[in-house]
Amino acid sequence: xxxxxxxxxxxxVSTVSFAQWTVSYHQSNLPFVGVNKQLGEKWLxxxxxxxxxxxxDVSLELVINRVFYKNDRLDVYGGFGxxxxxxxxxxxxxxxxxxxxxxxxxxxxxxAAGLVGNESIFRGSFGIRxxxxxx
Numbered sequence: 001x002x003x004x005x006x007x008x009x010x011x012x013v014s015t016v017s018f019a020q021w022t023v024s025y026h027q028s029n030l031p032f033v034g035v036n037k038q039l040g041e042k043w044l045x046x047x048x049x050x051x052x053x054x055x056x057d058v059s060l061e062l063v064i065n066r067v068f069y070k071n072d073r074l075d076v077y078g079g080f081g082x083x084x085x086x087x088x089x090x091x092x093x094x095x096x097x098x099x100x101x102x103x104x105x106x107x108x109x110x111x112a113a114g115l116v117g118n119e120s121i122f123r124g125s126f127g128i129r130x131x132x133x134x135x
Contacts, residue, residue: 022037022044025128030059046064062081063081064081066079074098079092109127111126
């Protein structure tokens with residue numbers, strides 16, 4: 001329980017400070033919603049909450065992603081983080097954010113992530129992402 005509380009506090013602190021807000025939904029066998037704030041041009045810390053399960057089984061993740069390639073329509077990232085509750089352990093995500101429209105607030109993403117712990121699995125997800133752009 002202490003790990004869960006510390007992860008939630010760290011996630012909230014990391015998303016409340018600094019830059020631009022983003023919300024996302026990832027569809028997979030282990031679906032989740034995410035909230036992040038981009039820090040500068042390279043860093044995307046994201047707090048994630050598992051969905052489609054009982055409240056007692058909700059999993060929490062905190063990942064720190066780094067953007068390796070960026071242009072006006074595409075972000076390629078990879079990172080490292082942790083997960084508590086089901087499939088507890090480390091998370092190693094790699095993904096692509098795609099913003100195909102003229103206004104770069106709404107986009108799509110795909111991600112592959114290794115969840116490494118007592119039980120190690122490979123999770124693939126896709127979904128939508130919305131950025132609250134500053135004018």
